[in-house]
Amino acid sequence: MTTIQKCVSPKDSEVEIIELMKPIHSNFSGKIHGGYILNLMDQVAFACASKYSGKYCVTASVNKVDFKNAVNVGEFLTLKARVNYVGNTSMTVGIRVTSENIQSGEQVHCNSSFFVMVAKQENGQNAKVPTLCLRTAEDVRRFLRSKNRIESNKTNTHTFSEKTFVIDSYIDELTTQNNVSIDPSLLEK
Numbered sequence: 235m236t237t238i239q240k241c242v243s244p245k246d247s248e249v250e251i252i253e254l255m256k257p258i259h260s261n262f263s264g265k266i267h268g269g270y271i272l273n274l275m276d277q278v279a280f281a282c283a284s285k286y287s288g289k290y291c292v293t294a295s296v297n298k299v300d301f302k303n304a305v306n307v308g309e310f311l312t313l314k315a316r317v318n319y320v321g322n323t324s325m326t327v328g329i330r331v332t333s334e335n336i337q338s339g340e341q342v343h344c345n346s347s348f349f350v351m352v353a354k355q356e357n358g359q360n361a362k363v364p365t366l367c368l369r370t371a372e373d374v375r376r377f378l379r380s381k382n383r384i385e386s387n388k389t390n391t392h393t394f395s396e397k398t399f400v401i402d403s404y405i406d407e408l409t410t411q412n413n414v415s416i417d418p419s420l421l422e423k
């Protein structure tokens with residue numbers, strides 16, 4: 235008898251959260267704290283990864299969050315998440331955050347980010363996640379973009395790890411760097 239492997243599409247993994255931005259989450263300028271938005275992003279990433287894998291998940295890493303536009307008190311914040319990429323036990327969840335002015339209906343893109351989530355078994359070990367079914371050209375583009383980002387991160391981590399970092403390769407670059415001062419002893423080769 236052949237085993238039918240579970241296969242889930244990015245579309246099937248989609249999760250959306252809509253929250254009203256309340257004064258309790260504002261900073262001294264009346265805008266919403268970035269940390270509160272990060273908290274909501276982590277929640278939607280968890281919901282998406284857990285829905286996809288059928289397991290409780292943990293956040294392994296967050297890949298770059300640029301706050302493009304501030305969020306105001308009294309707006310709706312929409313967070314949309316979907317699984318873009320999977321490894322064996324990890325999933326890269328793409329998140330898009332938009333704010334909406336309730337009265338005018340104007341929508342503004344606040345940020346996009348990528349959270350790597352890892353599925354867990356009940357005993358705490360990492361769990362295998364289902365196969366990702368790429369059904370559209372957009373699914374393929376997002377999958378390859380995540381794969382590429384993971385590979386670049388690995389190269390970058392290796393270059394600047396304490397064990398492999400070679401300071402001599404960077405001294406010339408640093409001497410022309412704006413607004414930085416280097417201890418002269420570092421320049422003595």
Ligand SMILES: CC(C)(COP(=O)(O)OP(=O)(O)OC[C@H]1O[C@@H](n2cnc3c(N)ncnc32)[C@H](O)[C@@H]1OP(=O)(O)O)[C@@H](O)C(=O)NCCC(=O)NCCS
Pocket residue numbers: 292293294295320321322323324325350352360
């Ligand atoms: C993240 C964590 C699950 C990694 O598990 P691990 O058993 O130590 O490490 P592994 O090397 O086996 O990695 C497991 C998977 O996570 C991925 N991973 C681990 N660390 C990662 C990182 N920093 N960035 C991206 N992916 C990462 C690995 O690539 C691997 O993916 P794959 O199975 O799809 O190939 C583990 O370190 C952990 O539980 N960390 C704490 C998470 C947590 O508590 N988060 C909430 C913050 S308070």
